[in-house]
Amino acid sequence: MELRQLAYAVAVADTGSFTRAAHRCFVVQSALSHQIARLEGELGTRLFERTSRRVRVTPAGEAFLGPAREALAAAERARSEVAACGSEVRGRLSIGTITPLVAVDLPDLLATYRDRHPAVRVTLRASLVRDLLQQVRDRVCDLAFVDTRPAEPPRGLAGRVLAHEELAAIVPHGHPLAGAAQATVSRLAEEEMVDMPPGSGIRQHNDAAFAAVGATRTVAYEADTMALLEQLVARGLGVGLVPAATAARMPTVSSVAMTGVPRRTVQAVWTASGVSPAARAFLQLLRERTPDAPAGNAESTGAGSAGARTSSSN
Structure with missing residues (x-):
């Protein structure tokens, strides 16, 4: 088993394509495919399922990729450590x-x-x-x-730890909460909401904040960027709960201080x-x-x- 074979396998998994993997590794596709085949022959199992439309990682491939990435990272660290002995x-x-x-x-x-x-x-x-x-x-x-x-x-x-950030509600201009001194989680739960997708830190933080007070909310829209989230709120499609420093930079919505919401930690x-x-x-x-x-x-x-x-x- 050679390091270049590990690198080729990781590249195929990352790109989902033998062609793109070969381009990333600066080799011709036939050479990359040959090395993957040799690796699979040595392991006695298929790492990838190949169809005319896509390449899918097999369960054996998933098991192989973690250690393969670790081995490649270790080799890179070894090279870097040697280089670091210089100036x-x-x-x-x-x-x-x-x-x-x-x-x-x-x-x-x-x-x-x-x-x-x-x-x-x-x-x-x-x-x-x-x-x-x-x-x-x-x-x-x-x-x-x-x-x-x-x-x-x-x-x-x-x-x-780099910062502990307060959170703030954002609402459309003219919303009943706009201009309020502060808002509560229970009050926000009365509104349809816009939030980041599951798996994001702010979504996990917000979900926990509502669960902590037993409030059930409706997330009507999910945005993958804060810019889109701001636009959706500005158009009246819901209210949001975002870091206060971020809310202060959103000119198209109104920001409302929150009470009873734990600070989020950035690190x-x-x-x-x-x-x-x-x-x-x-x-x-x-x-x-x-x-x-x-x-x-x-x-x-x-x-x-x-x-x-x-x-x-x-």
Whole structure:
């Protein structure tokens, strides 16, 4: 079993196509297909079901991909560690993030990081918290900025708390709640609502807030971006519950302070078992830029039970 075979298999799974995988790996399709066939022959099972229209990962393929990604990440870390013995940090850095992210100035962080470490190739991807956490566990992302509830990092991940954010309701201009001093969760439950999709951090936070007071709400529309969510609310299709800092930047709706809603926690998370030199350099920069992070500037590691916190050496 060769590393290039693992890379080819991961590329096929990520792209859903042998043609696109070959393009990503800079090889001709016949060579990639041959290596996948050799790998399947060695394993004694099919990793992919091929049809004329698409490529589907088999159950055996799903079982194979996790360890394959870990092996590729370990090989990349080994190369980076050797390079780090010199004077220059090299390698790749993949960062995941929720949108919007107001707890840190991510573009400024990336610009400073590039100035310090120009030999590192950085990629940035935005996704739902559910997907970002899995990508960090699979080492597809070296680290991710996520909003979580509770504040502790999920199991097996280390984290640095960046902010505890208040939430605010957003309503159309002219709505009965517009101009109110504050609103409650129970009052919002009387309205149809617009929210982000399941799997996003803010949706999980909002669902928990309504469940905590025994309120049943109707989510009439789901938006995959805050910009779309604002537009739907502005057109009177429902009300929303979003971070107060985000609400303050929405000129087409009215913002109402909330009472009885827990703050959401924004943090950076990474694998507790260790990160690459490129990721360590980024985390060092993050610590420099957020010296007064909440919770006493503590970094913690998700443990086996809820609420467990330990010091992280990463």
